Amino acid sequence: MQRAAAQGTRVKPVGAGHSFTDIACTDGVQVQLDRFNQVLEVDSSTQKVTVQAGIKLGVLNDFLWDVGLALPNLGDIAYQSISGAISTSTHGTGLGLGGLATQVCGLRVVAGDGSVLTCSADEDPELFNAGRVGLGAIGVLSTVTLQTVAAFNLRAVEEPMRVDAVLRDIDRHAEENDHFEFYWVPHTAWALTKRNNRTSDPVGGRSRVKEWIDRTLLENVAFGAVCRLGRWNPSLIPRLSRALPSSGRVEYVNRSYRTFTSPRYVHFYEMEYSMPRDAVVDALHALIEWIDRSGLRLSFPVEVRFTAGDDIWLSTANGGERCYIAVHMYQGVPYEQYFRGVEAIMEPFGGRPHWGKLHYQSSETLAPKYPDWDSFQGVRRRVDPEGRFANAYLDRVLGPI
Numbered sequence: 357m358q359r360a361a362a363q364g365t366r367v368k369p370v371g372a373g374h375s376f377t378d379i380a381c382t383d384g385v386q387v388q389l390d391r392f393n394q395v396l397e398v399d400s401s402t403q404k405v406t407v408q409a410g411i412k413l414g415v416l417n418d419f420l421w422d423v424g425l426a427l428p429n430l431g432d433i434a435y436q437s438i439s440g441a442i443s444t445s446t447h448g449t450g451l452g453l454g455g456l457a458t459q460v461c462g463l464r465v466v467a468g469d470g471s472v473l474t475c476s477a478d479e480d481p482e483l484f485n486a487g488r489v490g491l492g493a494i495g496v497l498s499t500v501t502l503q504t505v506a507a508f509n510l511r512a513v514e515e516p517m518r519v520d521a522v523l524r525d526i527d528r529h530a531e532e533n534d535h536f537e538f539y540w541v542p543h544t545a546w547a548l549t550k551r552n553n554r555t556s557d558p559v560g561g562r563s564r565v566k567e568w569i570d571r572t573l574l575e576n577v578a579f580g581a582v583c584r585l586g587r588w589n590p591s592l593i594p595r596l597s598r599a600l601p602s603s604g605r606v607e608y609v610n611r612s613y614r615t616f617t618s619p620r621y622v623h624f625y626e627m628e629y630s631m632p633r634d635a636v637v638d639a640l641h642a643l644i645e646w647i648d649r650s651g652l653r654l655s656f657p658v659e660v661r662f663t664a665g666d667d668i669w670l671s672t673a674n675g676g677e678r679c680y681i682a683v684h685m686y687q688g689v690p691y692e693q694y695f696r697g698v699e700a701i702m703e704p705f706g707g708r709p710h711w712g713k714l715h716y717q718s719s720e721t722l723a724p725k726y727p728d729w730d731s732f733q734g735v736r737r738r739v740d741p742e743g744r745f746a747n748a749y750l751d752r753v754l755g756p757i
């Protein structure tokens with residue numbers, strides 16, 4: 357870092373490279389932390405765990421389980437690094453829980469001049485509020501301290517329901533389950549629902565073979581084949597989509613992290629919008645009507661999730677409970693008409709785009725969405741006055757230093 361500072365070179369830390377945007381790209385030096393991936397400390401009395409910033413969630417999850425601990429919530433995959441995941445406000449689902457950055461209780465950060473800073477809620481709280489969801493603009497995270505919980509199992513119930521019935525009862529579903537999410541299948545009246553709840557029951561209910569059939573064969577191999585067929589002949593998509601909800605009801609108990617996350621082998625583009633939780637029904641109705649009118653043929657379901665609010669400055673859940681609506685397009689299929697249309701629909705509902713997923717916003721349109729925008733920019737100027745961590749994406753979404 358000091359050499360880069362002396363030479364005036366830009367620096368960009370990269371995690372697992374799993375963002376859909378160019379947020380981790382640079383024309384300068386890219387810092388890969390893949391081998392900076394150790395667990396440094398486990399405090400079993402407080403359940404706080406300190407890790408090096410490059411550790412992948414999958415490795416961390418296995419380690420934590422072996423010492424009787426777990427992260428309280430996760431997104432759909434575990435390929436990301438901890439630092440990349442928190443930096444873009446990565447989240448899972450569950451109204452009682454925030455995104456991954458809310459699980460952070462301390463950070464060690466290398467600033468633009470090479471100095472090393474530490475922060476927590478008590479020590480330099482401004483850096484802590486900016487650095488937990490820092491978009492890679494607030495220095496290189498070196499270590500992350502996480503508040504973990506005792507390891508737990510989840511009972512998963514996955515079943516198709518009519519989407520109008522899901523929306524009619526949406527508050528009950530979101531409030532009564534620890535983790536509720538659903539996927540509306542375009543061109544059908546169906547949603548695939550997932551309810552995950554904590555249980556003291558042992559792992560069971562689905563054999564390893566059945567799990568492989570569900571998660572690898574159906575959700576990846578067969579779904580990938582459907583997507584390829586749809587890309588080759590889009591007029592087939594509505595008929596193919598009608599087969600998706602026929603999977604039936606599945607119920608099983610598994611370790612928390614194995615229930616939250618799945619393998620993903622089908623490649624796609626994604627946009628995701630966060631909005632106040634109360635907007636979900638109107639936003640989804642507007643989206644469904646627009647898709648029906650648009651003539652678009654969509655082989656990927658629309659994913660809907662919920663989280664608690666938080667007070668992290670650039671968290672997409674800053675200020676109150678949120679729902680998240682995510683849209684996807686299979687690789688190689690033009691997505692711009694779809695994603696621009698969805699963005700225009702989400703905007704009036706107070707929508708904020710996921711920092712690591714595709715969107716068309718700029719600093720001018722984003723600043724009014726975040727009450728603490730100016731405070732974030734103040735910390736950015738303090739730790740990186742020369743724009744060492746800037747790149748084309750940050751120039752667009754945060755503006756110049």
Ligand SMILES: Cc1cc2nc3c(=O)[nH]c(=O)nc-3n(C[C@H](O)[C@H](O)[C@H](O)COP(=O)(O)OP(=O)(O)OC[C@H]3O[C@@H](n4cnc5c(N)ncnc54)[C@H](O)[C@@H]3O)c2cc1C
Pocket residue numbers: 368369370371372373374375376379380389409410430431432433435436437438439440441442443444445446447448491492493495496497498620710712713
């Ligand atoms: C298949 C798939 C599924 C996904 N599922 C979800 C989901 O369920 N929920 C969700 O919210 N998101 C999801 N995402 C998005 C993903 O979680 C984010 O894009 C995440 O940031 C990727 O992590 P990464 O380690 O690959 O980070 P990268 O993409 O490599 O980097 C992201 C940002 O983190 C910064 N960064 C990385 N390391 C450091 C460091 N040490 N210090 C400072 N900054 C750093 C980078 O500079 C960049 O700004 C998914 C993405 C994919 C591809």
